[in-house]
Amino acid sequence: MTVGTYGLAFGAAAVANGFSVLQACLLSLLTFSGASQFAVVGVMGAGGSALSAIATASLLGVRNALYGVIMAPHLRVKGFKRVIAAQVTIDESTAVALGLQKRGSDAMRHGFWLTGLGVFLFWNLFTLAGALGAQVMGDTRAWGLDAAVPAAFLALLWPRLERNQDRALALACIVFALAMTPILPVGLPIIATALIAIAVGLRR
Amino acid sequence: MNPLWIATIGAGLVAFTLKYTGHSIPAHLLAHPKIQRINTLIPIALLSALVAVQSFTQTSRLIIDHRLAGVGVALIALLLKAPFPVVVLSAAISSAAAYRIF
Missing domain, CATH: 1.20.5 (Single alpha-helices involved in coiled-coils or other helix-helix interfaces)
Incomplete structure (x- = not known):
């Protein structure tokens, strides 16, 4: 249900921001990481360069690499299977696998594959549906799509704000990004906040 | 291209x-703890910036428009622990309503 709505919102947002249906579907097939995909669409839609869109998406995708490091010893896959495992290494599949840690590596593997492949299937189907839907909508602002994107980002951010210092970081990044918007080229104020995160992480 | x-x-x-x-x-x-920590902080920073930029800017200008209604309702929905689909849908509906009224 959640994956479905999010996929629909992504497909629709991609088309609303000027991407074709094919490009929306390729983003979901190739990038397959919700926050990164929304970042590409958001930065390009706001008039940013392709480079800043790719950079923002990639910085958001770094966490998938660390998920891969965590999952690899449990999956123990090689060759083509590793390619597939890598592609479905995302928040959801890793979270489910880690949730099953107490039940051993077999349960973790099972949970990882089931979640990863399941989300992949539904995410791509609903992206296509959302992209086709947005094509027939006309003015997507009149359907609230331009607010659905920041709302989706906010919903992704929300569960990460349990600690006070994380809330402070979030607030600082909001203020920074808005303050830099009239000064820096579109997209850069967003990427620059990653530097704030790195500075905070190194100091703590 | x-x-x-x-x-x-x-x-x-x-x-x-x-x-x-x-x-x-x-x-x-x-495995270094600092790398692990930065890994959890980067999404917080980028997602916060994306929320701000997507809600209150248009190219290089700061602007308050109908999207504020949508994001405001999304915030209320999250405070009420609403599930993801409800958050996004309620944001879209209120933003669309604000867009049509103003």
Whole structure:
């Protein structure tokens, strides 16, 4: 249900921001990481360069690499299977696998594959549906799509704000990004906040 | 090549490379606690900035428009512990309503 709505919102947002249906579907097939995909669409839609869109998406995708490091010893896959495992290494599949840690590596593997492949299937189907839907909508602002994107980002951010210092970081990044918007080229104020995160992480 | 295509293909290539690298490097290389910490902080920073920029800017201008109604309702929905679909849908509906009224 959640994956479905999010996929629909992504497909629709991609088309609303000027991407074709094919490009929306390729983003979901190739990038397959919700926050990164929304970042590409958001930065390009706001008039940013392709480079800043790719950079923002990639910085958001770094966490998938660390998920891969965590999952690899449990999956123990090689060759083509590793390619597939890598592609479905995302928040959801890793979270489910880690949730099953107490039940051993077999349960973790099972949970990882089931979640990863399941989300992949539904995410791509609903992206296509959302992209086709947005094509027939006309003015997507009149359907609230331009607010659905920041709302989706906010919903992704929300569960990460349990600690006070994380809330402070979030607030600082909001203020920074808005303050830099009239000064820096579109997209850069967003990427620059990653530097704030790195500075905070190194100091703590 | 059209920038939208560059962004589409480029983001996909980097995303996969990152995922595959994670599966292929020795675990101890990234085990440092500071790297783990930065890994949890970067999404917080980028998602916060994306919320702000997508809600209150248009290209290089700060602006308050109908989207504020949508994001405000999304915030209330999250405070009420609403599930993801409800958050996004209620945001879209209220933003659409504000857009049609103003």
